[in-house]
Amino acid sequence: LSRPRRSSERRIYYDTFDWRLHRQGMALCSRSADDGALLVLEGREARLDQPVQKTPCFAHELEPGPLRETLAEIVENRRLHATVCLDERAECVDVEDGEGKTVVRMRFERSSASDPAAPQRSERLPFVVHVRALRGYRAAFRAVCRTLAAVPGSREAAGRQLDRALARLDREPRDDAAKLELDVWPGQPAGDVVRLTLAALLRTMRVNEDGMRRALDPEHLHDFRVAVRRARYLVRGARNLLASDAYDSLRSDLSWLGSATGPTRDFDVHLEQLRSDAERLGPEEEDALSPLVSLLLMRRADAHGHLLDALSSTRYAEFHAGAQRICEPAGAAIDPGPAVVELASLRIWKAWRRLVRNGRAIREDTPAAALHEVRLDAKRLRYLLDFFHRAFPAREVRRLMRELRRLQKNLGAFNDARVQQSGLRGFAADLVAGGEARPESVIVIGRLVEDAVARERAERARFAGHFAQFDSPGNRKRVRRLFRSHSREESAS
Amino acid sequence: LRILATYSIKGGVAKTATAVNVAHLAARSGERTLLWDLDPQGAASFYLRVKPRVKGGVERVLDERRKLWRRARESDFEGLDLLPADFSYRNMDLALDANPRPRKRLARLLAPLRRRYDWIVLDCPPSISLVSESVFRAADVILSPLIPTPLSLRAHAQLQQHLRGLKKPPRLLPFFALVDRRKSLHRRVVSEALSTDPGFLKSSIPYSSRVEEMSTRRAPITAFAPHSRSALAYAALWGEVHERMNDAGDA
Numbered sequence: 175l176s177r178p179r180r181s182s183e184r185r186i187y188y189d190t191f192d193w194r195l196h197r198q199g200m201a202l203c204s205r206s207a208d209d210g211a212l213l214v215l216e217g218r219e220a221r222l223d224q225p226v227q228k229t230p231c232f233a234h235e236l237e238p239g240p241l242r243e244t245l246a247e248i249v250e251n252r253r254l255h256a257t258v259c260l261d262e263r264a265e266c267v268d269v270e271d272g273e274g275k276t277v278v279r280m281r282f283e284r285s286s287a288s289d290p291a292a293p294q295r296s297e298r299l300p301f302v303v304h305v306r307a308l309r310g311y312r313a314a315f316r317a318v319c320r321t322l323a324a325v326p327g328s329r330e331a332a333g334r335q336l337d338r339a340l341a342r343l344d345r346e347p348r349d350d351a352a353k354l355e356l357d358v359w360p361g362q363p364a365g366d367v368v369r370l371t372l373a374a375l376l377r378t379m380r381v382n383e384d385g386m387r388r389a390l391d392p393e394h395l396h397d398f399r400v401a402v403r404r405a406r407y408l409v410r411g412a413r414n415l416l417a418s419d420a421y422d423s424l425r426s427d428l429s430w431l432g433s434a435t436g437p438t439r440d441f442d443v444h445l446e447q448l449r450s451d452a453e454r455l456g457p458e459e460e461d462a463l464s465p466l467v468s469l470l471l472m473r474r475a476d477a478h479g480h481l482l483d484a485l486s487s488t489r490y491a492e493f494h495a496g497a498q499r500i501c502e503p504a505g506a507a508i509d510p511g512p513a514v515v516e517l518a519s520l521r522i523w524k525a526w527r528r529l530v531r532n533g534r535a536i537r538e539d540t541p542a543a544a545l546h547e548v549r550l551d552a553k554r555l556r557y558l559l560d561f562f563h564r565a566f567p568a569r570e571v572r573r574l575m576r577e578l579r580r581l582q583k584n585l586g587a588f589n590d591a592r593v594q595q596s597g598l599r600g601f602a603a604d605l606v607a608g609g610e611a612r613p614e615s616v617i618v619i620g621r622l623v624e625d626a627v628a629r630e631r632a633e634r635a636r637f638a639g640h641f642a643q644f645d646s647p648g649n650r651k652r653v654r655r656l657f658r659s660h661s662r663e664e665s666a667s
Numbered sequence: 668l669r670i671l672a673t674y675s676i677k678g679g680v681a682k683t684a685t686a687v688n689v690a691h692l693a694a695r696s697g698e699r700t701l702l703w704d705l706d707p708q709g710a711a712s713f714y715l716r717v718k719p720r721v722k723g724g725v726e727r728v729l730d731e732r733r734k735l736w737r738r739a740r741e742s743d744f745e746g747l748d749l750l751p752a753d754f755s756y757r758n759m760d761l762a763l764d765a766n767p768r769p770r771k772r773l774a775r776l777l778a779p780l781r782r783r784y785d786w787i788v789l790d791c792p793p794s795i796s797l798v799s800e801s802v803f804r805a806a807d808v809i810l811s812p813l814i815p816t817p818l819s820l821r822a823h824a825q826l827q828q829h830l831r832g833l834k835k836p837p838r839l840l841p842f843f844a845l846v847d848r849r850k851s852l853h854r855r856v857v858s859e860a861l862s863t864d865p866g867f868l869k870s871s872i873p874y875s876s877r878v879e880e881m882s883t884r885r886a887p888i889t890a891f892a893p894h895s896r897s898a899l900a901y902a903a904l905w906g907e908v909h910e911r912m913n914d915a916g917d918a
Contacts, residue, residue: 311741
């Protein structure tokens with residue numbers, strides 16, 4: 175054995191609030207170095223690193239390079255949070271053959287993990303020995319492994335040190351995910367499914383609340399709003415199953431929450447769009463847009479203040495308490511109703527027909543408002559499929575979802591371009607009125623409006639193709655087969 | 668992938684030391700490098716502490732159906748692998764001759780390594796033989812060390828003439844090694860050659876007992892004494908090789 179080489183290191187791991195890196199089997203960590211830190215992104219097959227002065231909050235804050243590109247592709251515009259801090263003391267020892275040639279490298283690690291948000295709690299991790307074979311020396315590697323395996327109490331360590339650290343800190347990497355994955359079977363009473371879905375949506379709201387309050391990541395608010403919208407649509411669709419007072423209070427509170435969160439989200443969207451536009455246009459344009467960014471940040475701060483008031487209000491607390499009561503299994507607020515497959519089929523069939531009818535009516539000269547209606551129809555159908563997809567054959571629903579997602583993407587991009595235009599026009603007018611607009615700012619805003627108009631036209635031109643694909647004979651047949659028979663029975667009964 | 672061979676018709680001119688140090692410098696700069704010891708004495712293998720043992724002998728190594736990279740041994744230096752030689756390599760000429768198109772054999776064996784390595788360094792045995800002919804076919808550049816004496820220059824001229832006769836000759840980069848500045852002959856030969864032949868690399872490797880220490884330390888001098896005069900000379904030589912290769916690429 176060679177003489178041991180000792181080292182110690184602190185590694186802080188980062189991920190998005192919805193664990194995007196973890197879900198991709200990747201890990202991002204910063205390692206302390208003499209002049210700043212080294213940011214390392216490790217996956218199953220590749221490792222990228224980049225020296226940084228300080229750890230970035232977003233991928234776009236990094237210097238351009240392969241690490242930034244790879245990271246941005248995965249985390250998009252989500253904020254990076256410190257998830258776990260690992261303090262490691264290691265000893266590296268080489269196993270040498272008779273010639274003094276290294277044949278196996280070993281690393282003995284003693285680590286402790288702590289939660290960056292509560293660093294006072296530190297947990298010791300199991301003692302780990304890493305054994306690395308050198309190419310051409312497999313026999314020596316196997317011999318070392320056999321020797322280690324014979325040590326009482328030792329076992330082959332599965333997974334990564336990061337996962338062991340998260341487990342020791344009782345952190346479940348997928349605990350914040352907003353995806354609705356409920357166990358639903360066709361014969362289950364519809365009321366049960368409504369209750370479980372509503373409870374899951376309330377949970378999503380709760381999970382995102384803290385991040386929203388502290389403005390950690392715009393996606394917290396986004397996910398919160400999606401949960402609110404889904405809940406509104408669920409409640410509306412389950413009107414016959416809900417007690418009238420429960421229905422009324424949920425409808426009114428959810429509508430209020432939607433309004434209370436809307437303005438902040440609008441500014442988030444505008445700011446995000448501005449950031450990507452500025453990146454595309456260049457540093458001069460970015461500078462010209464700075465008065466607009468300042469204005470939006472100021473207004474966002476105001477809107478966020480109102481949002482915080484809403485979240486701290488008695489009404490919000492009462493909404494959650496009331497909704498939780500409605501979701502209690504023993505509660506009488508939700509009627510069991512028919513089998514979920516019947517209710518879901520009827521709702522999905524109706525939503526489909528409405529979407530198809532409105533979509534088919536779109537012509538080249540149809541006003542944009544009609545297209546906006548189609549977007550909402552598509553959203554409603556999507557929510558229904560999200561709620562009830564488990565009650566139908568997975569493969570068939572997946573195909574339908576794929577086509578629907580494509581259509582929604584097109585309609586969403588069309589809508590975003592329109593919202594951006596009207597927003598920019600309004601903000602430009604406000605800047606001019608307030609005397610804050612520099613001529614170059616107005617010129618660049620004008621360019622952005624033009625870009626948005628071009629995008630709107632392009633998306634509109636694409637709509638016919640996307641819709642035709644969605645409304646294809648194959649898809650129509652699939653929807654009829656999946657949902658129509660049940661919906662007829664339901665209608666007859 | 669770029670293939671560099673250290674070659675000289677004469678023996679004892681620091682071919683192996685050059686191959687080992689240059690391969691180490693390449694690996695140290697982050698390039699995945701393979702050093703193939705083609706000399707039956709196995710000196711490069713010895714320097715890197717790899718046992719001179721070749722399973723099945725050189726005949727099996729030259730068998731195209733067997734993957735060459737599987738025989739590579741990872742050295743103690745990150746990014747540097749070695750294909751060791753043993754005494755069976757003395758029959759490499761015969762083994763090559765037993766194949767159809769023997770001069771193309773090495774190039775064909777090395778072609779699949781394109782994805783695995785950025786540089787392959789061939790440490791050749793001295794003399795002109797079928798092995799060296801195969802090396803000339805496979806290599807992009809021949810790094811040829813010369814002791815600054817008239818006899819070495821004569822051998823270099825012979826090599827130049829021989830390469831000129833090839834259809835696609837590799838680029839020849841001669842340089843002076845084992846230069847003893849105390850000897851007026853060395854000083855004169857170096858100065859005349861550099862002023863008259865622009866093909867010579869400007870960097871030269873001084874005669875130094877520290878280079879000889881490589882055989883007791885069993886490591887490249889660029890690893891155990893990276894700030895020594897010889898190691899710095901090798902680094903300068905490597906830089907110049909890189910530059911010349913890039914110039915050739917641009918041209």
